[in-house]
Amino acid sequence: MNSTLIVGFGSPYGDDQFGWLVVERLNIALQGRDDIRTICCDHSGIDWIHQYQPVDRLIFVDAVKSDSPPGTPHQLTIKTGELDSLPTTYSSHGIGLREGLALATEVIELPETIEFYGVALAQCHVNAAATEISIKQVEIICNDLLKTLAIRL
């Protein structure tokens, strides 16, 4: 049986909750699916590596900063073998997903490709709820993911 790990990155602040909200929604739909594991991580650098067990499919979900309007979905798939080419800067205060992935390729067994799902955030203010446009994308991305996981809400 193929195994999948879905990692939701985020924080309690505004639209930065996006990754966590997607995982929360998926957890309801994926009950009983032993082949799919979900985790939420505080920040995207290396925390997920501690909880990683080798899987066939690895999916990251996070809010993203981009030049696109808030709520714009972003999706990309990258070959693990190409991770070395990602630009990295090392500072223990600034270990982002790129740096974490560059390290992960050397210390854990990753699948051949890694999938990223994101949405452009509007705000990530302290004590703020996620915006409606972001919450709408939670539903859309959950549905897309569940289709690829051969399950429907």
Place this chain on the structure above:
Amino acid sequence: MSDKTININVPVLARVEGEGALDIRIENGNITDLKLRIFEPPRLFEKFLEGRHYTEVPDIVTRICGICPVAYQMSAVYAFEKLFNTEITPWIDAMRRVYYCGEWIESHTLHIHLLALPDFLGFTNAPAMAKQFPAEVRRGLKLQGLGNEIIKLFGARSVNPIGVKVGGFHKAPEAETVEALVDKLRAALPDAKALLEWLATLDFPERSQEFVSVSLQHPFEYPINMLDTTLVSDAGHKLEINAYEDYFKEHQVPHSTALHSHLEGNPYLVGPLARLNLNFDQLPTEVKGILNNTNISFPSNNPYHNIVARAAEIYFGLLESVHLLEDYQRPASAAVEVTPKAGTAYGCTEAPRGTLWHRYEINDDGIITFAKLVPPTSQNQARIEEDLRLSLEALGLDNDETTLRQHAEQVIRNYDPCISCATHFLDLTVTRE
């Protein structure tokens, strides 16, 4: 000896916290100018605190740093509790010690494995090192994760935690949660031991330098928190926390947005090596035993031994956490009552990078009217410049610029400077004439 003038500019220093630069001018074989430039804009946290109620301070200062938020919280709460004559329970003091150990483990493992160790093993960065040492890097990440778990246990999250209040904690962890974590911590003790044994046998360059070490000292414990501590140096100082400003003076230098700090006019060292130099006897037998079986003798005046001191404090942090948590009893209350009063509050604890001193002025309404926070990197900045000059001269100024630049970066990284905290990354410029 070269009679030309060389300018070495490092426009971006990699693998340090924040953004800075290094300019060195070498004239006729002598360093005539050396500046560790910190150009990150001031972050103004002290001003943000003015006008805030003392109860808000732990949740504000936790935002100063993503790596050492516990330190900022601890220096603040101990300051207020001392001013308010608040007697915290032994449980609170012990659990804050565990909470702080979590931060030491998390911060030290990150610095060793991602920033400093590639220099010692001849790699350009951590992934390159991990190709040859995957098991060692995995072990480091595992220890770092455990540090985060300890912080999360008391702080609700590992980054910018929020579980601390003046008078104690907002909530005591459940006994079952602690029990499960203690099992993991105990199981990781051999990892921390192996890390220390490995690093203590690295081939370190011989660098004997004269410097003054400064740290808190406690009569019975390795220093972390403030209760019953004094501020000591190996130059004979033994000071009450509130006497700090009588001896330590901060001053502005044109090339840095972080203040330089001197002890009676001279640079000094804070951090893991300074703590170990001054408090070696307070380490657990297990840690001392390993260190006594190496070629390094403490106190050490070789700054490169900082990485060994960090590994020793990781092993200590795990041992101490297991010791303090293994008979954990959940108390009825995680905090004591606090009765505020106006006055001056002084706080000082041992952040991963060194002594972190706070002073607050508070009015009758419990509002902060003035705040001064002196982070370890500010205190080490003058010592780093002094070390750079001595180390580059010892290396030989006739070396090519690449060699000088790499060596300078290693010297700086060895201090684990948190430029973000002190106000951020290094740009080296060497000018030779």
